[in-house]
Amino acid sequence: MKTTRVESDLLGELQVPVNAYYGVQTQRAINNFKISTSKLSDYPEFVKGLAVVKWAAAKTNFELNVLDEKIYKVIADVCQEILDGKLHDEFPVDMIQGGAGTSVNMNANEVIANRAIEILGFEKGDYTHCSPNDHVNLSQSTNDAYPTALKVAVFEMNKKVVAKLELLVKGFEAKAVEFENIIKMGRTQLQDAVPMTLGQEFGGFAFTLKKEIAALNQASQAFLEVNMGATAIGTGLNAVPGYADLCAKNMALLMKEPVTSAENLVEATSDTSGFVAYSGVLKKVAIKLSKICNDLRLLSSGPRTGLNEIQLPPMQPGSSIMPGKVNPVIPEVVNQVCFKVIGNDMTITMASEAAQLQLNVMEPVLAHTLMESMIWMENAMQTLVEKCVVGIKANVEHNKELVLGSIGIVTALNPYIGYKASTKIAKEALESGRGVYELVLEHNLLTKEKLDEILDPKHMLAPHTI
Incomplete structure (x- = not known):
């Protein structure tokens, strides 16, 4: 029984697996590009993006009377199958390749053509x-079909x-409510600062991430401007008016x-700055998320010799x-994901900068790296909220003790006894190991009633009239 069929192209004949829907140019890519462990089939949104592009192109060609209705309809049927998740294992080309994505484009062309041929009742390869x-x-080239399919993929992946990200924000917001009455010490430069609540801290985590939701969605809008027809x-050579x-x-x-057509198709064909802009926002999310994970590790450090404010x-x-010994493994793994995304942004930047004249041939590494970053971030955020954030507990009494024993609360006395006297009290407390409270009374700087009122931690959590 035959296991291969013979197909030919510019370079000659080549054996292709007899049951494969892909053809000779895909087989050459399989043979030539053994670079990464990532295949086109590993990114289903990209495969579906190719199906959207090919379906829209076929529909347009039919409506402009340059493609037979029978062929259009069978191409549309195959594209629907791909959108339904079928045939994805027929996209085996390496994501990292030369040729500006030609192998990816031809992989899609060959799979769709051979499946269409099969539906029409003929043998693959005919x-x-x-x-x-x-x-x-x-009416297409790789140079408009490939970047457009990538835009569709990234838009959907966003x-x-x-x-x-919304799930993670809600997780932090829930903790902000849960911890809203838990007093703790705020810190600047890793030194005691002034009191706050643990809820305020977690609310800050939620808010800083929430701001990036709109930024990501805004950046993704650039992917709805396409260069099909370029x-x-x-x-626009070989495309009809x-x-x-x-x-x-x-x-x-x-x-x-x-979706709209780019205003200048020449510019749009070589420009990949939309991907750079989106990666920049994703990098910003990664930076913020890494900072939050650093904080979670610090706040949970101990349990006996660290901050130990949360568990x-x-x-x-x-x-x-x-x-x-139990380690903060979830924040640690998310930190590492963030490092990867930040590094990937540089790869994306360099790939975009490498455009020359009318084309950017480095789009494959840009595509692979950006989609990798998105998938890693998606997985990291879900892991963080499900395996860490929802289960965080506060060490309530320990937090309160740290506040009451802190020299930092002397800041609240500045408006009442002056900066110079406050500094003197802070220095004496630090050197003697005694508390701010008793030293203020000993020096007759304030009455006990007034001091109790000023140093009530709840009165130090927001602006108030002196």
Whole structure:
């Protein structure tokens, strides 16, 4: 029984697995690009993005009378199958490749063509009935189809990233409410500052992340402007008049989003700054998230010789040599994800900068790196909220003791006894080990009643009239 079929291209003949829906150019990419462990099939949104592009292109070509209705309908049927999750294992090309994404584009063209041929009742590889180039890739080039499919993918993936970010924000907001009456000591430069509540601290975590939801959604809007119809360099060679605008409209119908054609197709074909801008926002989220995880590790440090203000859920034993040790493994792993995303942003920046003349040939590494960052962040945020944030507990009495024993509360006395006297009290308390409270009374700086009123921690949590 035959296990391969013979297909040919510019470079000659090549054996292709007989049951494969992909063809000769995909097989060459499989043979040539053994670089990463990531395949196109690992990114289903990208595969679906290709299906959206090919469906919209076929519909546009049919409506402009350059594609037969029978071939259009069978291409549309295959694209629907791909959108339904079928045939994804037929996209085996390495995500890192030369050729500006040509292998990805041809992988899609060949799979769609061969499945269409099969539906029409013929043998795979008989491209007289449906050609990867003449029919599926009609009025297109890799240089408009590939970046447009990537934009579709990232736009859809952003919805998942935002959903996980919203989940994390809600987790911190719930803790802010739970901890709203727990007094603790605020710190600046790792030194005692002034009192606050643990709820205020967690509310700050929630708010700083919440601001980035709008930023991510705003950045993703750039992906709704596409360069379909640009073909090779933006001049629209081999596309009929009206193709660009109509293809964008057909994409809008398929995606149910306001897709538009780029104002300048030459510029849009070489420009990848939208991906850089989105990666920049994602990097900002990573920076904020890493800072929060640093804080969680500091606040839970101890349990006997650290801050020990909160308890993180114990997830696993922390040492192969130290019995009883439990480490903050969830914040630690999220920190590492953030480092990766921050580093990936530099790769994306350099890949975008590498555009030359009318094309950016480095889009494959940009695509792989950006989608990797999005997936890692999505997983990290869900892990953090489910395995850490929801289970955080406060050490209430310990927090209160730290406030009452802190020299930092002397700051509240500045408006009443002056900065110089407050400094003197703070210095004496530090040197003697005695409390601020007793020293103020000993020096007759304030009455006990007034001092009790001023140093009530609850009165130091917000602005008030002196």
